[in-house]
Amino acid sequence: MNSTVSLINEYWTDIYFHLHYLHKEKISHQVVRILQLVDKQKEVGVSEIASYIQVSHNTASEHVKRMIEKKYLIKTRDPLDERKVILWLTDFGKEVLHRNTSLDEEKLAQVLNQLDNNEKNIVEQALKILSERAKQCM
């Protein structure tokens, strides 16, 4: 079982290595993680970021400031509690996040084109299963 896990991780990292985008932007790991959090979770504010990337509130607030300056994020306030910030990805932010975490769509399409229908189904099914179960149990 442990060996299955390692094997899957090796496949996982190989896939990413060969199919990721050749990203140009100079971007820090922290900033990518903040983009991921805002993308995948609802109603993310400054304190959610602080606890997620384990920094103080003021540092998180500065990250947000810089990311808004760079047009990655926009900021609104929670209408039910005007103290609370709610962050949103801009289209540009989504693009940057995509280029830094997704698989290159052209490369992926090229790989998928080489698969027969059965293999293509297996791939789609497998990732669907993993993503659904991961969401459920984490």
Place this chain on the structure above:
Amino acid sequence: MNSTVSLINEYWTDIYFHLHYLHKEKISHQVVRILQLVDKQKEVGVSEIASYIQVSHNTASEHVKRMIEKKYLIKTRDPLDERKVILWLTDFGKEVLHRNTSLDEEKLAQVLNQLDNNEKNIVEQALKILSERAKQCM
């Protein structure tokens, strides 16, 4: 077809978001990419790094210096051409790379445990297919 690609990317990023390690180290994106390159490709030296992350040779050399100081890498020379550097991951470097690019093995094991044998097979097959084809055609 394009929608299959987007769908797979959404599954892909969801899986990573929910199953990655809660990494603590402050590490830059560039450094992670260098670790990936040294891990996945043979005989990586300073100039390979420079062209991979698109910086000048001197900058690449400085990256290598810092990464050796941090004990991520060790440096040897190509016996056939003593000008050329060949880089290797240390155990610590492998560990850092793992924590920053792989899925958390405990979380992954937990998810896999919820699958029946058929589903487990599909997952293993699918990632194997993708990684093999990605290696072949890139």
Place this chain on the structure above:
DNA sequence: TGTTTTATATCTTTCATTACGATATAATCG
């Protein structure tokens, strides 16, 4: 209503990182 708490924001300071151009060194090629 007045006080406290909560959620952010800003200011200052410090340190590390990233990058480049210029220059240096050392091995190999012709």
Place this chain on the structure above:
DNA sequence: CGATTATATCGTAATGAAAGATATAAAACA
């Protein structure tokens, strides 16, 4: 031997990341 290639180092500059201290403004509480 001179040219080329691969890497290293130096000086310098810009930026980023982080924390502590302090400030503000909204909400909760007594």
